[in-house]
Amino acid sequence: MTLLDLPTAPWLLCWVLLLGGPVGPGWGVTAQAPESGGVEGRVASQEGALLRGVVVEFWFEDDQSPLRTTETDDAGYFRVDRLPPGEYEVRFLRLGFGSLERSVRVEAGADRVRIDVEMEAVAIQVEGVLVDGERSRRRARFEEGAGITVRELSSEQIRGVPGLAEADPLRALEILPGVVSPTDFSASFNVRGGSADQNLILLDGFPLFNPFHVGGVFSVFNADMVDRVELESGGFPAEFGGRVSSVLRVETDPGSGTFEVDGGVSLLAARAAVSGSFGESFEERLGLRSTRWRVSGRRSYVDQLARPVTELPYVIRDLQGILDVWTPGGGRWTVTGYSGRDVLDLSRIGQEDFPLRIFWDWGNDLLGTRYRLPFEGGGGLELRLGASRFQTGLTFTDFDDSEFGSSIVQGLGHASVNRYLAPGWQAKAGVEADRYTFENFAASGGTNFGGGDGGGISTGAFGQLEWRSPGRWSLQGGVRVDAWFPEEGDRVVVPGPRLAVRRFVGRGDGAVKASVGRYSQFAQSLRDEELPLGIDLWVTASDLVPHLVSDQIQVGYEGFPAEGWFVAADGYYRSFDGVIASNLAADPNDPGDETVDGRGRGYGADLFLERTEGTVTGSLSLSWLQADRTFPDFISGREDRPEITYSPLHDRRLDADLVLRVPLPREWTGGLRWHVGTGLPYTRPLAQYAFFEARQTRGGRSRWQGQGEQFGSETEEEPARAVVLGPRNGERYPTYHRMDVSFRRSFRPSWGSITPYLDILNVYNQSNVLFYFYDFSADPPTRSGLSMFPLLPTFGVEVSF
16 A cells, blocks of 8 residues: 555645646746735855745834734745835844845735845844844744744753753753643653653654653753754644654754854763864865854763762763755755763672662664755755664673663655745645664563564655735644554554634734644653653554544634733643553563553643843743543453543643843843742552462462461561552642752853853752652651752853854
């Protein structure tokens, strides 16, 4: 069976329309309405690279605000239709470049006016330009978006959030509404009731399975390499598949093309990023318009500092790179690579010095290439080809080399095309194929005694259509059809219709929005999210493991209530059918009993308020969430396993996050984050009792194992103990709250810049509970706790030249 055999009429129709030719006669160029006109063009750097994310404002006569705002796409292209006739001042704004202004006259019924400009990179951005650029870009996203919930964090915003040792893009996501990170010890995050493995995390369009170090404490992303981080937490369009909860896009900054070095030293690691180009003469010989490359490396150094005193056999390594090549025709070829490893090698320590010698390593590897060809009149073709792998292994060297391991590999191919069809109309369609393989194993003495392997092929096709009526409506509709061909089991086909709509209200400063869609996922993790540190154990759908389907709906409002203020509110409901969990009471003789299948829900509301102008800037996020999971009760002891419904660990009912950025004396900048959240659920032990079972002894006699001397046994062994548990996750830990602060200042000598910083986590040393421990041997029984981060100051320095 092929993709063409699937019920794909919607996307097939789009392909027929779109593949008529990139620049055929009349393609994508439709006459304007008699009473209006349009403007289009491309924006490039002086080095020849086409610039994405340039804000383009159209100022009409003496208006106090721009009449229309848009931004350039990945090919540096912008287009605005249905402009009233008249003289306009067009302003171009982008972070890292000097602003430009051009005058243009729009005539009714005429062809679009063409404006192509080049922007000059600047070393130091004027503060006013920064503010105008960020405000205008937000406005452009507001005017052009549909019912999708999108939040974006720039590199500067990421650095402004107090962090653990150094700036972390994934840790910074915690300030956004609807995002929950259950513990201080994990940068893993949950979005709107979904599990952590349901987030699609993309680096330059390629997936990463477990992008964390130290079992999840912080992410693999180097802030020096990040251009932007964008989280789509609801209503994401048909072009995205493979996960059901959210889409996180991390885009790499390839640099300006000139030789530059960015680096830093923190209490955790040292890092450096070097960028440059092939040089004009070499580019000319190759027939290229421009080239840019950037490579970064990071390594922890605690093991080296401790070497004179003791051996600390733990090391972190990261290597990331990007090559960005532009052809004279505007084509863009990008190669992205990442490789990271964590190694904890306690096997080198003498047994007399350390009782448990282990070797534990884990890491990610990614390599992908992407080619984009722009079309005349907007839109373009995009091709992606790549592979991503996550693997981990744990060896106990003193226990007959007992080993535990897990790995998953995804190879992918993607093709898509998008075009402007008429003023206000844009279409996009694509196909993709992915190959998954996984292996989980447990072995001792060369014999495997647990685990499994498998995989399959996932194919997908999508078509989506966008329509915009400036200041009135924005609509995006589409359908995605995913098919899964497992190595073992029957084929699965999941159609996923999606629709998002936005209705502007008032004078266009506010909008009501809504979205609905179906999403599917064929690879899931068996990680126990109730542990503070953990590693994902991935499995794919088969005759023993179900695929996951989620139906979602959301409604909301976004707007600009006043100059420099932005507000957004969303309400949502999600269902999850086909979630899985490890069966701790599995029958070892039944391979289909290793997991249990269930379902879940997540519903709630988010509020986001942000101030982007003024002396004090920042944001306030408020979230209300109710999530549950329903599984067969595998510890019930009953063969029919009755269902049990409970709150998952990430079910934080109320959550508030306040972030402030404040200018301080002597050009220092202060940051504050105050996070308050209601307690997370846990299962409370109620009592402990002696556990007995029959055991046959030598001589053919029977006795009760663990009965102890008081029951007349021949030995004085301690009785085995069992615990009576209360309702699963029926109790809640105390309210969580923590305040973090940061202080930064940039010094700019003639050779570049140097920025020292100080971050202080948990400034008032709040003891937030991680675990409770119950001791029933005491009289009366006692409860003790293990806390999360205490008062923790960290400092470092960032350098650029």
